[in-house]
Amino acid sequence: MTPAELRQRITAGEWTGPTAGVLDGYQQANLAIVPQELAFEFLLFCTRNTKYCPVLAVTDPGDPIVRLGGTEADLRTTVPRYRVWKRGKPVAEPTDITEHWRPDSVGFLLGCSHTWEGALRTAGIPVRYAPNSMAPAVYITNRSAQPAGRLAGPLVVSMRAIPADLVAPTVEITARYPTGHGAPMHIDQPHDLGITDLTKPDFGPAPVILPGDVPMFWACGVTPQLALPNAAAAYTITHYPGHMFVFDHPVDAITPNLGTRQEAPDSQPE
Amino acid sequence: MTPAELRQRITAGEWTGPTAGVLDGYQQANLAIVPQELAFEFLLFCTRNTKYCPVLAVTDPGDPIVRLGGTEADLRTTVPRYRVWKRGKPVAEPTDITEHWRPDSVGFLLGCSHTWEGALRTAGIPVRYAPNSMAPAVYITNRSAQPAGRLAGPLVVSMRAIPADLVAPTVEITARYPTGHGAPMHIDQPHDLGITDLTKPDFGPAPVILPGDVPMFWACGVTPQLALPNAAAAYTITHYPGHMFVFDHPVDAITPNLGTRQEAPDSQPE
Numbered sequence: 001m002t003p004a005e006l007r008q009r010i011t012a013g014e015w016t017g018p019t020a021g022v023l024d025g026y027q028q029a030n031l032a033i034v035p036q037e038l039a040f041e042f043l044l045f046c047t048r049n050t051k052y053c054p055v056l057a058v059t060d061p062g063d064p065i066v067r068l069g070g071t072e073a074d075l076r077t078t079v080p081r082y083r084v085w086k087r088g089k090p091v092a093e094p095t096d097i098t099e100h101w102r103p104d105s106v107g108f109l110l111g112c113s114h115t116w117e118g119a120l121r122t123a124g125i126p127v128r129y130a131p132n133s134m135a136p137a138v139y140i141t142n143r144s145a146q147p148a149g150r151l152a153g154p155l156v157v158s159m160r161a162i163p164a165d166l167v168a169p170t171v172e173i174t175a176r177y178p179t180g181h182g183a184p185m186h187i188d189q190p191h192d193l194g195i196t197d198l199t200k201p202d203f204g205p206a207p208v209i210l211p212g213d214v215p216m217f218w219a220c221g222v223t224p225q226l227a228l229p230n231a232a233a234a235y236t237i238t239h240y241p242g243h244m245f246v247f248d249h250p251v252d253a254i255t256p257n258l259g260t261r262q263e264a265p266d267s268q269p270e
Numbered sequence: 271m272t273p274a275e276l277r278q279r280i281t282a283g284e285w286t287g288p289t290a291g292v293l294d295g296y297q298q299a300n301l302a303i304v305p306q307e308l309a310f311e312f313l314l315f316c317t318r319n320t321k322y323c324p325v326l327a328v329t330d331p332g333d334p335i336v337r338l339g340g341t342e343a344d345l346r347t348t349v350p351r352y353r354v355w356k357r358g359k360p361v362a363e364p365t366d367i368t369e370h371w372r373p374d375s376v377g378f379l380l381g382c383s384h385t386w387e388g389a390l391r392t393a394g395i396p397v398r399y400a401p402n403s404m405a406p407a408v409y410i411t412n413r414s415a416q417p418a419g420r421l422a423g424p425l426v427v428s429m430r431a432i433p434a435d436l437v438a439p440t441v442e443i444t445a446r447y448p449t450g451h452g453a454p455m456h457i458d459q460p461h462d463l464g465i466t467d468l469t470k471p472d473f474g475p476a477p478v479i480l481p482g483d484v485p486m487f488w489a490c491g492v493t494p495q496l497a498l499p500n501a502a503a504a505y506t507i508t509h510y511p512g513h514m515f516v517f518d519h520p521v522d523a524i525t526p527n528l529g530t531r532q533e534a535p536d537s538q539p540e
Contacts, residue, residue, distance in 0.1 A: 036310075039310050040306075040309050040310035040313060043310060043313050043314060043317065044313060044328055046317075047313065047316075047317070047325050047328065048328070055317050058314055058317065058318070060419070149330070
């Protein structure tokens with residue numbers, strides 16, 4: 001199955017489940033759709049907290065089509081499940097948002113750490129999941145994101161427990177993927193972040209931590225999701241947790257917005 | 271002289287000249303001030319062309335004070351010379367913009383390649399300037415920036431001619447400085463970029479190229495300056511070429527917005 005085929009199945013209503021562990025090696029993304037009147041503040045929030053909100057693509061106001069490299073897809077129908085918010089409260093969890101899209105909607109696709117889990121596995125570094133889960137434990141920290149206008153909230157981190165001798169290569173590998181939040185924000189000493197009990201995450205399953213493991217903490221894409229409701233905008237739309245947008249390009253491809261080659265693969269000389 | 275002392279001299283009217291070659295090792299920045307109605311489009315243009323427009327700091331609408339790490343400075347009086355534009359045409363080149371700042375003004379500080387020239391020199395890599403100049407040759411390419419709303423224009427590159435055996439370390443060193451446009455966009459083969467005569471740059475002095483040198487091309491901060499007039503906004507304000515804003519932090523400090531440590535040095539746990 002290719003990413004395009006997955007998106008076709010999603011559009012046809014044949015795939016409504018999570019995308020973690022699917023199409024390992026392709027760029028997955030968090031989705032946020034905001035009204036144009038909030039777009040500057042949201043993009044500024046992402047810019048000021050770029051490790052937490054690495055911007056991959058932004059749609060033009062009112063245009064539901066995202067274009068990045070070879071990917072061209074309708075954001076209203078190509079994410080398996082969405083969450084619709086009004087005035088900061090969740091009101092629906094549909095599998096299609098055609099009826100919720102408005103002429104002032106602006107879509108943001110933000111990188112996600114599914115991006116490098118495959119690379120860690122390839123390197124022989126264990127990524128331990130709780131039974132029947134493909135998601136990491138996620139914690140709200142005692143630190144604030146840099147605010148932007150009405151958008152403010154805590155910084156959120158995901159955790160993976162890694163054997164002590166593999167901590168350094170895990171930093172090296174994840175640092176290669178800025179579209180996956182890059183290198184960790186913090187290693188060990190969870191109290192520094194205000195985390196008093198690793199076994200009780202704020203989101204996701206209780207983690208598997210073996211003797212000799214070191215907890216490593218990465219910037220997490222839940223950060224913008226906790227800031228957005230505080231804006232109490234007329235509406236916002238996000239992906240449903242774990243149900244991501246999947247791009248056509250592999251994560252090892254250089255990404256136009258964050259990588260070393262600016263022009264997208266489809267750009268032409270004038 | 272520290273960056274704060276330089277900014278004090280600028281504010282006092284005692285320094286109105288360029289900043290290239292001054293305070294080697296500190297982060298210098300391009301300035302753009304736009305009305306709030308253009309702020310989303312400009313930030314989106316920067317995001318879509320981040321190698322050309324690495325965003326270091328954005329002020330809150332109407333607030334002329336930039337705060338980043340330890341730097342706190344009034345953008346109206348701390349750049350040696352400005353250029354004021356109305357409806358896309360330059361109308362003034364003052365050394366103080368207090369009278370031009372408006373309640374809807376939003377200031378953007380974008381990284382600049384002065385950032386890594388000191389690091390190249392330290393590594394023994396020659397940075398050749400034309401006589402009586404501290405500026406590189408700058409060329410308009412045949413490629414378009416990714417547009418954003420009303421903002422569109424060509425990609426612009428700066429060039430340094432580097433001995434062939436030092437091309438690889440020059441890539442390695444500059445890649446460490448995303449706030450200085452990072453690694454080059456293109457090496458050798460200027461025709462690929464539509465550059466037919468290296469001796470005739472579009473901006474800056476004719477370059478010094480010695481036998482055995484290879485031309486290396488970096489993303490250039492002139493790119494947003496060529497796009498801004500196309501928006502024909504009521505007003506915009508930029509720095510006068512070569513007359514940059516200088517931050518308090520050394521370029522080797524990890525930069526909050528683009529580096530690996532998100533929280534600014536002055537941020538505190540909640």
